[in-house]
Amino acid sequence: MQNFDFYAPARILFGKGTENQVGELLKPHAKKVLLHYGGGSIKKSGLYGAVTASLSGAGVAYAELGGVQPNPRLSLVREGIALCRREGADLILAVGGGSVIDSAKAIAMGVYCDGDVWDVYENGTPVERALPVATVLTIPAAGSESSGDTVITNEEKQLKYGYGSPKLRPLLSVINPELFFTLPKEQLGFGVADIMSHVFERYFTNTTHTDLTDSLCEAVLKTVIKNAPLALADMKNYDAWCEIGFGGTVAHNGLVGMGRAQDWACHTMEHELSAIYDVAHGVGLAVLTPAWMRYVYKDNIQMFLQFAVNVMGVPGGYRDPETVILEGIDRLSAFFRRLGLPATLSDLGIGGDKLELMAKKATGEAFGDEAPIGGLKKLVWQDVLAIYQSAAG
Amino acid sequence: MQNFDFYAPARILFGKGTENQVGELLKPHAKKVLLHYGGGSIKKSGLYGAVTASLSGAGVAYAELGGVQPNPRLSLVREGIALCRREGADLILAVGGGSVIDSAKAIAMGVYCDGDVWDVYENGTPVERALPVATVLTIPAAGSESSGDTVITNEEKQLKYGYGSPKLRPLLSVINPELFFTLPKEQLGFGVADIMSHVFERYFTNTTHTDLTDSLCEAVLKTVIKNAPLALADMKNYDAWCEIGFGGTVAHNGLVGMGRAQDWACHTMEHELSAIYDVAHGVGLAVLTPAWMRYVYKDNIQMFLQFAVNVMGVPGGYRDPETVILEGIDRLSAFFRRLGLPATLSDLGIGGDKLELMAKKATGEAFGDEAPIGGLKKLVWQDVLAIYQSAAG
Numbered sequence: 107m108q109n110f111d112f113y114a115p116a117r118i119l120f121g122k123g124t125e126n127q128v129g130e131l132l133k134p135h136a137k138k139v140l141l142h143y144g145g146g147s148i149k150k151s152g153l154y155g156a157v158t159a160s161l162s163g164a165g166v167a168y169a170e171l172g173g174v175q176p177n178p179r180l181s182l183v184r185e186g187i188a189l190c191r192r193e194g195a196d197l198i199l200a201v202g203g204g205s206v207i208d209s210a211k212a213i214a215m216g217v218y219c220d221g222d223v224w225d226v227y228e229n230g231t232p233v234e235r236a237l238p239v240a241t242v243l244t245i246p247a248a249g250s251e252s253s254g255d256t257v258i259t260n261e262e263k264q265l266k267y268g269y270g271s272p273k274l275r276p277l278l279s280v281i282n283p284e285l286f287f288t289l290p291k292e293q294l295g296f297g298v299a300d301i302m303s304h305v306f307e308r309y310f311t312n313t314t315h316t317d318l319t320d321s322l323c324e325a326v327l328k329t330v331i332k333n334a335p336l337a338l339a340d341m342k343n344y345d346a347w348c349e350i351g352f353g354g355t356v357a358h359n360g361l362v363g364m365g366r367a368q369d370w371a372c373h374t375m376e377h378e379l380s381a382i383y384d385v386a387h388g389v390g391l392a393v394l395t396p397a398w399m400r401y402v403y404k405d406n407i408q409m410f411l412q413f414a415v416n417v418m419g420v421p422g423g424y425r426d427p428e429t430v431i432l433e434g435i436d437r438l439s440a441f442f443r444r445l446g447l448p449a450t451l452s453d454l455g456i457g458g459d460k461l462e463l464m465a466k467k468a469t470g471e472a473f474g475d476e477a478p479i480g481g482l483k484k485l486v487w488q489d490v491l492a493i494y495q496s497a498a499g
Numbered sequence: 500m501q502n503f504d505f506y507a508p509a510r511i512l513f514g515k516g517t518e519n520q521v522g523e524l525l526k527p528h529a530k531k532v533l534l535h536y537g538g539g540s541i542k543k544s545g546l547y548g549a550v551t552a553s554l555s556g557a558g559v560a561y562a563e564l565g566g567v568q569p570n571p572r573l574s575l576v577r578e579g580i581a582l583c584r585r586e587g588a589d590l591i592l593a594v595g596g597g598s599v600i601d602s603a604k605a606i607a608m609g610v611y612c613d614g615d616v617w618d619v620y621e622n623g624t625p626v627e628r629a630l631p632v633a634t635v636l637t638i639p640a641a642g643s644e645s646s647g648d649t650v651i652t653n654e655e656k657q658l659k660y661g662y663g664s665p666k667l668r669p670l671l672s673v674i675n676p677e678l679f680f681t682l683p684k685e686q687l688g689f690g691v692a693d694i695m696s697h698v699f700e701r702y703f704t705n706t707t708h709t710d711l712t713d714s715l716c717e718a719v720l721k722t723v724i725k726n727a728p729l730a731l732a733d734m735k736n737y738d739a740w741c742e743i744g745f746g747g748t749v750a751h752n753g754l755v756g757m758g759r760a761q762d763w764a765c766h767t768m769e770h771e772l773s774a775i776y777d778v779a780h781g782v783g784l785a786v787l788t789p790a791w792m793r794y795v796y797k798d799n800i801q802m803f804l805q806f807a808v809n810v811m812g813v814p815g816g817y818r819d820p821e822t823v824i825l826e827g828i829d830r831l832s833a834f835f836r837r838l839g840l841p842a843t844l845s846d847l848g849i850g851g852d853k854l855e856l857m858a859k860k861a862t863g864e865a866f867g868d869e870a871p872i873g874g875l876k877k878l879v880w881q882d883v884l885a886i887y888q889s890a891a892g
Contacts (some may be wrong), residue, residue, distance in 0.1 A: 107512060107514070107738060107740040107742075107745075108514065109514025109515060109516075109517065110511075110512075110513045110514060111510070111511070111512050111513070112510070112511040112513065113508075113510040113511070114507060114508075115506075115508035115680065117505070117506040118503075118504070118505040118506070119503075119504050120502060120504070120505065120757070120758065121500075121501065121502025121503060121758075122502060124502065168653075192768055313505075315738035315741065315742075316719065317722045317725060317726065317742045318719065318722040318742050318745050318749065319718075321717075321718030321721060321722055322715060322718050322749075324714075324716045324718070325711065325714030325715050325717070325842075326711065326714075328714060329710045329711040330715055332710060333710065345500060345707075345708035346501040348708065348758070349500075349708075349710045349711050352500070352711050352757070352758070356715075356754075361749070361754075364513070364745070365513065365514075365741070367744070375527055422851070426607045
């Protein structure tokens with residue numbers, strides 16, 4: 107086990123009706139919040155009304171900025187920063203999914219940036235200050251409600267970059283699984299693929315003696331694998347959504363990756379898809395992850411054997427590990443298909459013309475700054491290209 | 500799943516050499532700390548020197564109070580409160596195990612109490628303020644390094660009471676598993692029994708649809724069951740101690756009990772043993788837990804079947820669950836014995852004369868204020884007496 111530093115201070119208020127407590131809970135922390143959200147769905151569902159009533163009831167003022175899109179845009183972030191400064195908001199309340207929360211975090215730190223907030227994403231400049239962020243989650247997926255991470259798309263430059271800092275961990279996240287009942291069915295698959303990827307990126311490691319985090323990873327994965335089909339069959343299955351929602355938060359608050367080298371190659375490869383083709387993050391991950399597994403498993407047979415047996419439930423057969431591993435990966439692919447997720451890049455309408463460009467961007471080669479990606483296996487641009495090609499379909 | 504509120508803000512710095520960072524890490528939070536510890540072992544081991552050098556190197560002043568005993572005493576707590584006030588300490592740094600940390604928490608809130616801090620334990624008065632607490636852990640057991648709980652013994656009244664508040668969660672806990680190498684072997688068993696009990700008290704529940712927390716509980720239990728014998732066989736097995744140390748923290752930071760009714764009958768019954776006979780908490784738990792299991796399992800056959808199969812590894816046989824369950828409990832007893840733990844109260848030199856008194860104290864009957872204990876099965880004093888008697892040996 108490696109040394110680690112675990113810090114997950116976000117308070118998670120979980121369960122039925124919890125969105126109505128948001129005003130009282132934020133009152134000690136804020137006089138005026140920026141209410142940040144996406145399209146109109148929270149108005150249709152009544153959530154907007156519940157949250158604003160809770161704020162007003164507690165005497166917390168608010169300004170608002172809607173319009174966050176999937177793969178949240180830098181332009182709206184800049185608008186939010188200007189609005190916060192103008193209105194004197196002292197907390198950002200994100201009501202939405204990962205895109206809204208990531209956008210809120212960008213605004214929260216941008217308020218204190220002298221220059222352009224994009225510099226933080228591009229150069230990784232350490233952030234000293236940020237406004238506090240709170241969230242009301244509307245889709246279990248990104249785990250942004252418990253993490254200090256944010257990913258923003260610079261639409262002019264076709265770049266999608268992430269940034270992380272303990273300063274960006276939300277103060278409070280409210281998760282009411284009833285709010286997931288009205289999600290479109292396809293969003294369930296997107297979210298589950300994202301949650302599972304957050305665990306996979308931590309699970310697949312060459313670090314040895316990581317029994318507890320191995321088991322914690324497996325706990326989250328098995329819980330999600332069991333419950334996602336239940337929620338898909340009945341989108342009002344509260345118990346199943348509870349497990350997915352709780353799992354999504356545990357998947358990304360840092361715990362399951364402590365003490366182990368992490369991978370994150372699939373996330374890096376996926377960001378290229380989203381930046382250029384604007385595909386949903388979870389969809390890209392569902393296509394790339396099995397392709398990545400088939401490309402790298404020979405570098406750590408025992409790790410992938412454990413995955414196949416402990417997570418995907420392939421019966422033993424330890425003397426023929428490759429058969430067990432390939433069956434495990436096939437089961438994962440079948441699970442993603444069962445959730446309605448596409449299996450290949452061509453299913454997403456993505457042709458082969460930009461694969462080399464994306465591979466070179468993902469590894470920095472395109473910018474004359476090559477750095478292999480991944481932890482379990484270091485991938486250079488030719489490896490990434492081979493994975494994209496194997497996922498092409 | 501029930502609604503829940505999860506808040507575990509303690510920063511956990513884990514691994515080799517981390518105790519040397521304590522001064523720098525506390526510097527932003529404290530000008531003068533009260534260094535609180537137990538007997539002389541931290542001086543012999545060199546830890547006292549490392550911590551004080553780290554504090555001095557960072558320019559953090561300290562006063563000190565040693566002498567905390569297992570089952571920490573109210574009298575020393577009162578002494579610590581007076582010392583903190585006199586010295587103007589603004590943070591308590593506990594260097595030790597659960598007893599030292601629990602004593603530090605009592606001092607931390609006692610500093611702001613107008614009356615006697617014992618009133619908080621006796622009456623559960625909510626605490627508004629407490630000094631921040633930081634810890635350097637010397638034995639993985641109590642989980643107090645990540646929890647908001649404290650248990651103090653009032654030696655005059657022969658009472659051992661617990662109290663919990665989010666205000667008492669440590670700011671920072673430093674865990675270097677190398678510090679466990681010099682523990683007496685018996686302490687390993689005490690600690691492991693305590694860790695497992697913290698999980699059991701949360702695991703055994705009648706709440707349904709708790710897949711994730713079921714699996715997280717099982718992850719901690721299986722990790723500890725695998726690694727404790729490895730550490731016992733080689734007390735310098737760093738990897739094994741890492742798993743036990745990390746497991747002890749996850750066991751008690753609240754996570755594995757979220758969304759489920761909890762039990763805590765074994766802890767309540769054990770506090771009576773410790774209060775009267777001054778036995779180590781983990782020893783009492785190791786004796787009482789299997790006895791409790793045999794007394795209550797019929798009230799939730801499926802829960803105990805899952806325990807026997809998923810945790811203790813008893814092969815299926817689901818059509819004959821009682822056989823599987825009893826084999827699971829026997830395996831747990833055997834595991835405790837393998838760690839050198841006693842199996843009966845008579846092994847501890849405890850006779851039958853005070854069992855009824857303890858049963859009546861545990862359930863409040865002795866004070867004319869009867870409240871059944873436990874969650875999975877509500878236990879009145881006659882039940883508790885029957886469990887004590889079955890553990891008598």
